[in-house]
Amino acid sequence: MSDDEEMVGYRQQPGKISFSRPGSGGKDQFSTLRDEGMIPESQGGNKSQPWGSHRHDELVTSSAIGKRTPLIDSREKVTGRAKYGDDIRLPNELIGKILRSPHHFARIKSVDTSAAEALPGVIAIATGADASAKFGVLPVTKDEHALAVNLVRHVGDLVAAVAAEDEATALHALQLIDVDYEILDSIHDMKEGLENSENPIHDRGEYHIGEANIQKRVYQEFGEVDNVSENAAATHHSNWTFGGINHGFTEPHAAVANWDSRGRLTLYTPQQVPHYLHRSLADVLEIPMHQINVYRTFVGGGFGGKSDPFPHEMCAAILARKSGRPVRITFDREEVFLTNRGRHPSHIEMNLHADSQGRLCGIETDALIDGGSFASFGHVTTYYNGVLHTAPYEIGAFHYTGARVWTNKPASGAMRGHGAVNSRCAVEVGLDDLADQLQVDPMTLRLANLLPPLSATITGFRITSTGMRECLEKVRKASDWENKFRKLPLGHGIGIGCGFFISGSGLPIHWDPNKFPHATVHLKIDMDGGVTVHTGAADIGQGSDTVVAQSVAEVLGLPLDMIRVRSQESDTSPVDLGSYSSRVTFMNANAAISAAMKIRQELLDATAEITGADAAHMVIGDRRIYVKRDPAVGVSYLEALHKAQEERGALVASGAYRTPPMGRAHKGAAAGLAPAYSFSAYAAEVKVDVETGQTKVINVWAAHDCGKALNPLSVEGQIIGSCHMGMGQVLSEEMVYGRTGHLMNGNLLDYKIPTIHEMPHVTPIIVESNDPEGPFGAKEAGEGPLLPILPAVCNAVYDAVGIRVDELPITPDRIHRNIEKLCRAQGVSDPLDLTTPKLKLSSLQETLAKRAAEHEQRDIDRRNNDGIEPYHNGALFGYDPTLPADEQSDEWKVSVIPTSEYLAEPRLAGSAWKHTERRHRGESS
Amino acid sequence: MPNNLAEAMEVAGRFIAAGEEFDWIAGGTDLIPNYKWHLNPKPNVISLANISELNQLTRTHIGAMVRLQDLTENEEMHPLLATAAGSIASVMIRRSATVGGNICLDTRCFWYNQSEDWRQSIDWCHKCDCGTEADCRVIQNQNDLCVATYQADLAPALICLNATIHLASPNGLREMPLSDFFELDGMKKNVLNRGEIVTHITLLEDSYSLIGTYHKLSQRETWDFPEAGIAATWDGKSLSSLKIASTGIESIPRDHSEQVEAAIESWNGSQSIDELSESVRKSVKPVNNTGFQPSYRRKMVKVLTRRSLKQLGIK
Known part of the structure; x- marks a missing residue:
């Protein structure tokens, strides 16, 4: 372009060199044409939509969504620039160390810190007396203190904290703190927790259940519970023992607290759920939330293990306030294990019943879970152990009893696949057994009992989309199932397992959903054209920053390098509820899309103003906005942006997501x-x-229905990583407690986390069921993919040697x-002479195959039909699908007492229900 | 930091004369984790890093400071040693860890290999009693014998190759068959006196005519210490050349010549393989202080022995 060319709207003062006409922005000088292969059919593109159209179809610009995208922060990580918790170094910092209980359960009679205080280099010491307020991630079960008040509840419980000039001094000071304990009888067996x-x-208090250690109990019965056993043609019964599992993330917990000269606290911490920490800090420190800035550092793995507000985070803040200097606390690995919040050790009794038509006429589950010494997320875990296996199968009756007890161990909590993993394993292994008893193929058994979409x-x-059937079909084909199942030699086997998981928790933990959204995203675009995304969603390595950037880039037709995400500080980020329950992609990307749509409209309007064309006929491509039928009529993104900014400067927009009323x-x-749910x-x-x-x-063939893979690279990573993590639980991982009640392998x-040598070849298979409410159709891929690997391995072990596993991990011994x-049992002395299970198909196989084929057509009809009728569980058992079965018959029970x-x-x-709460006993605490 | 063996002996002699405690440090992969957990740390360590005499590696001479990874990568080396060394820890650790350090590996026990706070919480144990005369936590009500388990992989392989170990101390040099080096007790472990170190291991050229196997029981294929390990060698012809040794079972590695000799007296083909494997199983007494149950480990001694013999082509 020559300098003397006329440039409308960008003329420089006379005599000065004129600016160049605004280009398209981004690294590349020229914008590229839309890839019609990525534009959905519904918009006239070439991307076929076997699952129907989607409400976000018109926003598709072929810029970012659906492309294999390396995470936008990956360079930071691989070059070592990323700052994790312990990488935060503030001038003048002190080192904080924590004195922990040597006893399982004891009353603190006195704590004498005078000798420690006198040690040169010790600047501040905190004890339970410094923070009396209780906290906990769930408002109904706040039962933790920053430092023990009165009682210590497990070996490793926090008693006192020291801030000193250096680590050696802090450690020395801990030895000088004199604590007088009265040792109490501790309990370690979760069964004992059920007793007074x-x-x-x-x-x-008045809600205490009996005088027992029962933290939460659940009773649920649905369906034709009374006739289950009579209707059953086959019954599976098992008694499972699951070891406790730790997340095993790479980065240990660390926190740095700093109070500035205005009396505001900044807490740097690798947190999955900064917002709930924010609330807890305000409670414990007794200052308003606006005086606190929670700064989420890079997170070196979370998996649920960094999703509670933690006592050490409070301790860092308390010590920093006392000392007037920044305080850094970093855990060693043993402290990580003592903090735990991992998967609950569990006893699960699983009864499954199938009737003569191969229908699942009953699931009866009894789950006793060991919560350790605090509630954490346990209230929810207790429910999840039951309710999360009420799908993907249509069932005739569901009876669930669950109880979570306190024991004197490190607290259990939420871990990837929260509450669903163990009981799912039991269900899927049970189905394998039922198939064996009924002499049918376990794949066919599953395919003939699936709930349809929109049911x-x-x-x-409320099931919206489901790709369960496609997952099974694809895995059957990819694994060469027909030629392997029950046909491999002794010691070699194949097995199937399914999974079902929430894509975001419908109800937020802390507030009335009618008053606040779950996720909010702010966008800001100034004249440079780059988009700043403000979100509170915590990137914990799962790629949430990347997904939000992709969503915005897609809607605005921009390359990813024009999007910058600011997600670390609560001071600048709108509230997001956090990275738990696989909610972030679904909720945060929806919020981002809704914000970007507002910007998009402004750009379209500006383009209409410049070109005179109708905004309704325009589309956005790569950094260019133009009339769809005549791409020559249009302007560059920057031209449209500058036009839109004429009167108001930077464009800003806010978008939010809230779940619809359900349940x-x-x-x-x-x-x-x-x-939505993943399958x-x-x-x-x-x-x-x-x-x-x-x-x-x-080998693992792993099919996961994530609705739509916004970033297939990430989804595959989640699938492969889930296989690794789940395999750890099934093969070798277990928090082992010895005869003294101590954790033996912290x-x-x-x-024993599996190494690369233990990893099988994993073939990830992505199924896209196009969820109507998900962002561009997406659902979760973070936790659900973990569930099926456990039962798949257990069932493969049965195929290989004929052993029905009922205890995890399946260590060699x-x-x-x-x-x-x-x-x-087989009367052989050499295990090499064992006989393995064989497949003899009964006549039921044909019935099931026929029903599966009918259901396949039913499901296709449902998902491609707008005006479909409701479908309630119970239809398979003869009830009218359009109404809940309990509204049709008294036989169909709904009871929680x-x-x-x-x-x-x-x-x-x-048996937790044999106790009466104190308030109903006419007593009070 | 001493620069040759003589200097090292001199430094050790000075500490001994002054009554000061010390440890030798080679690769540090065993010592440093133990020090971090305050497992019998000493106020002084003498580094062997600069003593070039200890680095020599030939077919018949393996210096104590030779890195384990070098054993696995040296094509001249007996394949059995490469196999056993390759089963240890991980490549990164093997690049630091040494042959001498592996031979002298501290015995392990889940009541002992724990942090200081943890051990204090169980009132310590015999192996690191911090002056309390605490009892053994594995075999209770006694504090005479430490039953911590010896879990080094090289020892049984070297025993089966008839290796000789060479020691140096301020009082002079000595050597002995490797199987005589170990001394029953999880704390004493071996014959080393204060100030004495392993300088090298020698093999006879004849050892290279032996073929060998090493079978290791562990949860994972890498990183893990052996829960049981069986090495076996023979010359491919004569049963009288057969040697079997075990590790990961008791406080010291075991040379199973006694069981072998008894079995070959009346050898009867595959039945004798079973019987010999059974007698090796019977001869070991693991205790409950590692990841797997002792009864299982003992049974696996039989399985691994049988596999070793079959792999060697013994009929």
Whole structure:
């Protein structure tokens, strides 16, 4: 372009060199044409839509969504520039260390810190007396203190904290603190927690259940519970023991607290859920939230283990306030294990019943879960152990009893697949057994019992999209199932497992959903054309920054390098509820899209003003806005932007997401409600050394329905990573407690996370069911993919050697013990002579295959039809699908209170209901 | 930091004369984690890093400071040693860890390999009693014997290759068959006196005519210490050349010549393989202080022995 060319709107003063006409922005000088292959059919593009159109179709610009995109912060990480918790270095910092309880359960009679205070280099010491307010992630169960007040509840419970000039001094000071304890009887067996105790670990006041250590109990029965056993043609019964699992993230917890000269606190911490920490800090420090800036650092893995507000974060803030200097606390690995919040050790009793038509006429689950010493997310976990296996199958009856007890161990909490993993494993292994008993293929059994799209589960969850059937079909094909199942030699087997998980929790933890959104995104675009995205969504390595950037880039037709995400500080970020329950992509990307749509409209309007064309006929391409039918009529993105900014400067927009009203009315109906659900099916191929009991997973075919893969690279990473993590739980990981009640393996040598050598070849298969409410159709891919690997491996072990696993992890010694038993049962002395299960199909197989084929057509009809009728669980059992079954018949129960009949003979966790709450006993605490 | 063996002995001699405690440090992959957990740390360490005499590696001479990874990568080396060394820890650790350090590996026990706070919480144990005369936590009500487990992988392989170990101390040099080096007790572990170090291991050229196997029981294929390990060698012809040694079972590695000799007296083909494997199993007594249950580890000794013998082509 020559200098003397006329440039409308960008003329320089006479005699000066004129500006160049604004280009398109971005790194490349020229914008590129839209890739019609990525534009949906509904918009006249070439992308086929077998699952129908989507409300976001018109926003598709082929810029970012659906492309394999390296995470936008990956360069920071691989070059070592990323600042994790312990990388924060503030001038004049002190080192904080924590004195921890050596006792499982004790009353603190006195704490004498005088000798420690006298040690040169010690600047501040805090004890329970410095912060009396309780906190906890759930408002209904705030039971934690920054430092122990009165009681210590497990070995490693926090007693005092020291801030000193250096680590050695701080550690020395800890030794000088004199604590006088009165040791109390501790409990370690979760079954004991169900009984009354002289000193319950917590006192819930009038809500205390009996005098026991029961933190939460759940009773639910739905459907034709009375006739289950009579209707059953096959019944599976199992009693599972699941070891406790730690998240095993790479980065240990760390926190840096700094009070500025205006009396405001900034807390730097690798948090998944900065907002709930923000609230807890305000409670504990007794200052208003606006005086606190929570700064989320890079997070070196979370998996649920960094989603509670933590005592050490409070301690850093308290010590920093006392000392007037920044305080940094970093954990060693043992402290990470003592903080835990990992998967609950559990006893799960699972009864499954199938009727003569191969329908799942009953699931009866009893789950006793070991919460350790604090509530954490346990209230929710107790529900999730039941309600999250009410799908993907249509069931005739669902009976669930769950109880979470306190024991004197590090607290259990939320971990990837929260509450769903263990009971899902039990269900899927049970289905394998039912298939065996009914002499049908376990894939077909599943395919003939699936809920359709746009349906309601037995407890009233709203299923929108489901790609469960496609997951199963694809895995069957990819794994060469027909030629392998029950046909491989001894020690070599294949197994199937499915999964179902929430895509975001329908109800937020802390507030009335009618008053606040779950996620909010702010956009700001100044004259440079770059888009600043403000979001509180916590990128914990899962790629939430990337997804929000992709969503904005897609709507505005911009390359990713023009999007910058600011998500770290609560001072600048709108509130997001946090990275838990696989909610971020669904909710935050929806919020981002809604903000970007506002900007988009302004750009279209500006373009209309410049060109005189009608905004309704325009589309956005790569940094260019033009008339769809005549691309020559249009302007560059920057021209449109500058026009839009003429009167008001930088464009800003806010978008938010709130879940729609959902669910039924019974107590606990909200637990497990989600705006959408993910589905998955994995086949695992294993080799079992029958002489040593060692199991090696060699292949996994992993199909996951994530609605729409906004970033397929990320989705595949989540699938492969989930296989690794789930395989750890099934093969080798377990928090082992010894005969003294101590954690025996609180380090990464003895806590056996699989290495690269243990990893099978994983074939990730993405199924896109195009969720109507998900952003561009997307659902979660963060937690759901973990669920199927456990049962798939267990079922493959059965195929390989004929052992029905009921204890995880399946360490070689455990498998070997079972092989010895099997040898005795089969009367062989050499395990190499064992006989493995064989497949003999019964006539039911044909019935199921026929029903599966009918259902396949039913599902296709439902998803491509706008005016479809409701479908409620129960239709398969003869009820009118358009109404909830309980509204049609008294036989169909809905109850959340146990009957006296049940209480006469309760199951294990169900026995929690034999106690009466204090308030109903006419007593008070 | 001493620059040759003589200087090292002199430094050690000075500490001994002054009554000061010290440890030798080679690769540090065993010592430093233990020090971090305050497991019997000493106020002084003498580094062997600069003593070039200890680095020599030939077919018949393996210096104590030779890195484990070098054993696995040296094509001249006996394949059995490369296999055993390659099963240890991970590549990164093996690049630091040394042959001498592996031979002298501290014994391990889940009541012992824990942080200081943890051990204090169980009132310590015999192996690191911090002056309390605490009992052993594995075999209770006694504090005479430490039953911590020896979990080094090289020892059984070297024993089966008839290796000789060479020691140096301020009082002079000595050597002995490797199987005589170990001394039953999880704390004493071996014959080393204060100030004495392993300088090198020698193999006879004849050892290279032996073929060998090493079978290791562990949860994972890398990183883990052996829960049981069986090495075996023979010359491919004569049963009298057969040697079997085990590790990861007791406080010291075991040479199973006694069981082998008894078995070959009346060898009867595959039945004898079973019987010999069974007698090796019976001869070991693991205790409950590692990841797997002792009864299982003991049973696996039999399985691994049988596999070793079959792999060697013994009939």
